[in-house]
Amino acid sequence: MTSTGQQNLFAEADPKMAADKKSPDKTEKPTPPPPTRDKTQKRAETAESMGQRQREISVSEFFTKNRHLLGFDSPRKALLTAVKEAVDNSLDACEEARIQPDLKVKISRIGTSEKQFTVTVEDNGPGIVKAQVPNVFGRLLYGSKFHRLRQSRGQQGIGISAAGMYGLLTTGNPVRVRTKPGKKSVPLYFEITIDTAKNRPDFTDKAIEWEKDHGTEVSIDLEGEYRRGQKSVEEFLKLMAVANPHVWLHYTDPDGNVTEYQRGTKELPPEVDEIKPHPHGVELGILLKMVGESENRTTSAFLQEDFSRVGPTVAKEICEKAGIKPETNPRRLDSADVAKIKAAIDATKIMAPPLSCIAPIGEELIITGLKKEVEADFYVATSRKPVVYRGHPFAIEVGIAYGKPGDTLHMTDSGKIVEVAAKKNENQEVLMGAADEPVRLIRFANRVPLVFQQSACAISKAVIDCNWKNYGLTQPRGALPIGPMVIFVHFASVWVPFTSEAKEAIASYDEILEELRLALMDAGRKLGIHVRKGKKLASEFKKRNYIEVYIPHLVVALKDILKLDEKEAAKARDNLTVVLEKSRKL
Amino acid sequence: MAAKKFVPKPQPKKKDRGPFSDLDKVTLREIANCATQVHAAIRAQGKPELKFPDRSLKNARYDKKDGYFVMGRSRVERTLSVNTVKSFAQTLKMMALSQQLVDEDDFATKREAYYVSKNWEEAKFDEQPESDAAMDDIEALFSLEGVMREHLRFKADEHGGKVAGQLVVLDRDRETGRPLRIDCTGFGSGAYSIPTSVEHLGFETKAKFILVIETIGMFERLSQHSYWKTANCILIGTAGVPTRATRRFVRKLADAHKLPVYAFNDCDPYAFSNIYRTLKVGSGNAVHLNQFFCVPQARFLGVSPQDIVDYELPTHALKDVDIKRAQDMLKNDPFFQAHKEWQKAIEMMLKSGQRAEQQALAKHGLNFVIEEYLPQKLKEASKFLP
Numbered sequence: 001m002t003s004t005g006q007q008n009l010f011a012e013a014d015p016k017m018a019a020d021k022k023s024p025d026k027t028e029k030p031t032p033p034p035p036t037r038d039k040t041q042k043r044a045e046t047a048e049s050m051g052q053r054q055r056e057i058s059v060s061e062f063f064t065k066n067r068h069l070l071g072f073d074s075p076r077k078a079l080l081t082a083v084k085e086a087v088d089n090s091l092d093a094c095e096e097a098r099i100q101p102d103l104k105v106k107i108s109r110i111g112t113s114e115k116q117f118t119v120t121v122e123d124n125g126p127g128i129v130k131a132q133v134p135n136v137f138g139r140l141l142y143g144s145k146f147h148r149l150r151q152s153r154g155q156q157g158i159g160i161s162a163a164g165m166y167g168l169l170t171t172g173n174p175v176r177v178r179t180k181p182g183k184k185s186v187p188l189y190f191e192i193t194i195d196t197a198k199n200r201p202d203f204t205d206k207a208i209e210w211e212k213d214h215g216t217e218v219s220i221d222l223e224g225e226y227r228r229g230q231k232s233v234e235e236f237l238k239l240m241a242v243a244n245p246h247v248w249l250h251y252t253d254p255d256g257n258v259t260e261y262q263r264g265t266k267e268l269p270p271e272v273d274e275i276k277p278h279p280h281g282v283e284l285g286i287l288l289k290m291v292g293e294s295e296n297r298t299t300s301a302f303l304q305e306d307f308s309r310v311g312p313t314v315a316k317e318i319c320e321k322a323g324i325k326p327e328t329n330p331r332r333l334d335s336a337d338v339a340k341i342k343a344a345i346d347a348t349k350i351m352a353p354p355l356s357c358i359a360p361i362g363e364e365l366i367i368t369g370l371k372k373e374v375e376a377d378f379y380v381a382t383s384r385k386p387v388v389y390r391g392h393p394f395a396i397e398v399g400i401a402y403g404k405p406g407d408t409l410h411m412t413d414s415g416k417i418v419e420v421a422a423k424k425n426e427n428q429e430v431l432m433g434a435a436d437e438p439v440r441l442i443r444f445a446n447r448v449p450l451v452f453q454q455s456a457c458a459i460s461k462a463v464i465d466c467n468w469k470n471y472g473l474t475q476p477r478g479a480l481p482i483g484p485m486v487i488f489v490h491f492a493s494v495w496v497p498f499t500s501e502a503k504e505a506i507a508s509y510d511e512i513l514e515e516l517r518l519a520l521m522d523a524g525r526k527l528g529i530h531v532r533k534g535k536k537l538a539s540e541f542k543k544r545n546y547i548e549v550y551i552p553h554l555v556v557a558l559k560d561i562l563k564l565d566e567k568e569a570a571k572a573r574d575n576l577t578v579v580l581e582k583s584r585k586l
Numbered sequence: 587m588a589a590k591k592f593v594p595k596p597q598p599k600k601k602d603r604g605p606f607s608d609l610d611k612v613t614l615r616e617i618a619n620c621a622t623q624v625h626a627a628i629r630a631q632g633k634p635e636l637k638f639p640d641r642s643l644k645n646a647r648y649d650k651k652d653g654y655f656v657m658g659r660s661r662v663e664r665t666l667s668v669n670t671v672k673s674f675a676q677t678l679k680m681m682a683l684s685q686q687l688v689d690e691d692d693f694a695t696k697r698e699a700y701y702v703s704k705n706w707e708e709a710k711f712d713e714q715p716e717s718d719a720a721m722d723d724i725e726a727l728f729s730l731e732g733v734m735r736e737h738l739r740f741k742a743d744e745h746g747g748k749v750a751g752q753l754v755v756l757d758r759d760r761e762t763g764r765p766l767r768i769d770c771t772g773f774g775s776g777a778y779s780i781p782t783s784v785e786h787l788g789f790e791t792k793a794k795f796i797l798v799i800e801t802i803g804m805f806e807r808l809s810q811h812s813y814w815k816t817a818n819c820i821l822i823g824t825a826g827v828p829t830r831a832t833r834r835f836v837r838k839l840a841d842a843h844k845l846p847v848y849a850f851n852d853c854d855p856y857a858f859s860n861i862y863r864t865l866k867v868g869s870g871n872a873v874h875l876n877q878f879f880c881v882p883q884a885r886f887l888g889v890s891p892q893d894i895v896d897y898e899l900p901t902h903a904l905k906d907v908d909i910k911r912a913q914d915m916l917k918n919d920p921f922f923q924a925h926k927e928w929q930k931a932i933e934m935m936l937k938s939g940q941r942a943e944q945q946a947l948a949k950h951g952l953n954f955v956i957e958e959y960l961p962q963k964l965k966e967a968s969k970f971l972p
Binding site: 412543546547549550551553554555556558560561562564571572575576578579 | 617618621622624625628629631632633666667669671672674675676678679681682685686706707708709
């Protein structure tokens, strides 16, 4: 059992790549080999010696070299990522404990520095037990979320500790944590640093006083850059408030300005079931790992117990197709056997995974969230039923806020058309653009705003591919439609297929694109009705203005020719207005 | 200090305008009738409407016997609505202006009327063709009662045609009212210019025919070389489509002295339809007054498609718009439909795909037109296209 499936994969891939590189060279240029060929040959010759140099690297070390993968590539982004990871953690914890989340986010400058900041996020969550605090904040890939399939914000348990590590690397200061797991527990204060070579936390802790029933507060010192506007912390928090109307959020910026995002609902997102992986969603590498870790004694039991939707019949069918006895102890399976099982799974029809594990926001709350944060004339939302991609259930939701108050018209009950006045804008971050600007697309995965890499995301692709002209908007080829509009798209799933660990863009699987398309079309149709109505109203308004301009001239001419008196002229004017305006139908 | 804003002095109303003529009375009555009708509809909370004669070729009938286009019965109804409210207001404003002009015994040229409209704020005309169209509408509306533009006190401001040759025009001095004799042989290198109003003119002539020439270039060549003397004729240069006054002038002159009228044009669809046909039978647009403004005795001397062949003239290819126009002439123009000879000529032109200009005759020498072409053609005047 020395060779694992993954190693096999690489072993296959390598010579193939080498062959690909070599063959065109050979056919096209038989004469002196070009330098590239020299290089490949040289590498092939030293492959074994390279093998000797290969050794395990710690994830922490990996991070220090690849921090861009985790969202810490620029100081500005690092500040936002740290806030985002801490907020994600707090909200997940509160919701799991069924607590209405109250969050306080604060960014402050360290001294007078414009480059170093302290990010503090405080929640009223369930707190963390003493033994786990160092692991949660001081160890990468440690957490409760990676080992299970459950719709939650964080997924890999990499975020908050990565933020801590980034802080440590850029300022040398430890992560500071205050936590109190319950009313009667003693609040504890931790200072945590990370041994980047061993992926192991070093910490000190002590008991403190903390006026709070329960909750956690984490403070990270880090190098960052604070700027307002697009892709700022403010924008992120506002988006967070849109998709999480059940959260109360208090934000203090580095200049001491306070913004409060009020709760729009007291309803917490419904509790979701944790599910076991569905066989169709499991990759070979994961399957190998599961086989090795299984506590079941037979392959049949392993298939039934460790996966969802596998019963005795399906288990039997898989074993038969793979040519493996159902009684075989899974730990005895070698990688070739596992590959066979994987092939057998793919060839077997298995019921779709249970969809109870998906908690969409729901049309009503999407509209609540949008109304709360985006001032518009018209709101619509569509929440699709969960479906499955590659064994993972997911659901797509779309919300649209359209039209700037003040730019639009309204017809009164008496049939008069009036302009709607704009309300005074309270929040400084305005999500909606002008009528001649591209629409604003706001993307969410499991209620977390996706701020970066918009163009790489399946959501953007689906929005661009949608024909918005059908719904009364203009749309340049291959671009977002134009108009005063915010498109909200939420992707809810037990496993969000991000294109990178920074969790910024969703991968374009066909099933996902199709669901996005259907959801956008549904919301678009409803929007179209509104837009067309608005256009009709606008054109009618224009016509009525037009009529009103010319009626007086017509009357003056009649007055001149027929020598009418003022009274008669006024009557003619009134009658004409009635005839031309009131008789018009919409 | 800012420049002082110009404030025009209020113009005193003309005092004694003298008694209204019968025609003036008709004009005022018609204007009042029309406005009363509109007002009555408004008072009844209904939608007023105006019925204008259809001023288009579709509504023109060619009467071979009379020799000009007459108006059919088709009417265009313009009901007051969002789309018509502006032109409705403008039409009534225009009538009010006309009424004022009659009241004050004054007149306005088309261009002047257009500028007067600039006082009408939103109801002003943006371009002169719009005000001309409104004027034509009113004229057409009242033409049913025998009222013409001149009676509405609107005058054309189009250029008059040029005249040279054996003709004495009898006019009056505007101030003294003394008779004037204008000898059209005596303009040297210039020419007599036809006034916008010709009704009062008289003629003395011993010429044998009138030659109406499309281009001023050709007119000048013939005039400078005193072709009128050699051929004993009257030359009239129209510079494109002959204006109403020019047409009326030729008509009056030809009627008074029973002179044949020959048209000398380019050889292309525009020259046939827009220039020659308008001269002879009038236009679709002014179909309501063709009776007076056409020259039914006119005949087409050249340049004909056959001339291109006979005289081996250099040509240009017909443009797309030419071809379209020619096809339209064959299909829709009652005048060409009534004359087989014209249909043949147009088909010949379409088949060759070529057009020629009057000046193309210069290929055979600058004065070839005087020495050879015209004398030869005139020998066989009966062969001219109708």
